[in-house]
Amino acid sequence: GDSVTQMEGPVTLSEEAFLTINCTYTATGYPSLFWYVQYPGEGLQLLLKATKADDKGSNKGFEATYRKETTSFHLEKGSVQVSDSAVYFCALITYGQNFVFGPGTRLSVLP
Amino acid sequence: DTGVSQDPRHKITKRGQNVTFRCDPISEHNRLYWYRQTLGQGPEFLTYFQNEAQLEKSRLLSDRFSAERPKGSFSTLEIQRTEQGDSAMYLCASSLGTSGNTEAFFGQGTRLTVV
Numbered sequence: 001g002d003s004v005t006q007m008e009g010p011v012t013l014s015e016e017a018f019l020t021i022n023c024t025y026t027a028t029g030y031p032s033l034f035w036y037v038q039y040p041g042e043g044l045q046l047l048l049k050a051t052k053a054d055d056k057g058s059n060k061g062f063e064a065t066y067r068k069e070t071t072s073f074h075l076e077k078g079s080v081q082v083s084d085s086a087v088y089f090c091a092l093i094t095y096g097q098n099f100v101f102g103p104g105t106r107l108s109v110l111p
Numbered sequence: 112d113t114g115v116s117q118d119p120r121h122k123i124t125k126r127g128q129n130v131t132f133r134c135d136p137i138s139e140h141n142r143l144y145w146y147r148q149t150l151g152q153g154p155e156f157l158t159y160f161q162n163e164a165q166l167e168k169s170r171l172l173s174d175r176f177s178a179e180r181p182k183g184s185f186s187t188l189e190i191q192r193t194e195q196g197d198s199a200m201y202l203c204a205s206s207l208g209t210s211g212n213t214e215a216f217f218g219q220g221t222r223l224t225v226v
Contacts, residue, residue, distance in 0.1 A: 004153075034214060043202070043218060043219040043220055044154070044204075045217070046214045046215075046216070089153050093215075096166075097167075098144060098156045098167060099146075099204070099215055100156070101153035101154045101155075102153050103151075103152055103153045104151075104152070104153045
């Protein structure tokens with residue numbers, strides 16, 4: 001079945017550091033890819049998405065590019081803030097199926 | 112519309128009791144999903160509906176779990192004879208479109224504690 005693998009956390013960075021969270025996937029079809037974020041005590045929120053190869057999703061300074069050749073969708077941000085501290089989930093969905101989530105990567109940003 | 116709402120937000124129950132959770136999706140969304148999340152893990156798929164039809168149910172879901180979506184609007188998830196292993200956050204999400212490839216919007220979840 002479809003699956004998502006993420007780099008294990010926790011990831012701890014200083015404010016203004018560069019962030020990369022790796023995500024790779026396995027899918028039988030042609031999936032749409034998502035990054036969701038979960039802030040402490042809150043529900044999951046969509047951060048960004050990409051629906052076809054080479055699409056770049058972006059939001060709040062975060063970016064991720066759909067790489068079909070490497071089956072990857074790595075999340076990046078050039079300069080993280082303390083307010084970015086959260087758990088980040090990579091997810092996919094293929095036609096007619098359900099969303100499949102990775103295990104999540106906890107990010108802590110120190111001032 | 113304020114998004115996906117779930118009720119209750121928290122539920123504490125004794126082992127062996129039945130519990131029922133409710134989810135109200137975004138009004139025009141035809142897809143509704145239920146997920147379970149335990150501490151430090153990603154959401155785990157339970158079941159989903161397209162309108163009132165339950166299209167898929169996880170093999171991980173025992174026969175103690177049942178979900179309904181009458182008239183394709185709100186949904187309920189019932190757990191019978193609860194066990195301590197059922198303690199988790201139960202998440203509901205909804206999305207729009209028959210292709211199923213559009214993003215899902217999540218509710219705040221119902222945290223279940225079985226004592």
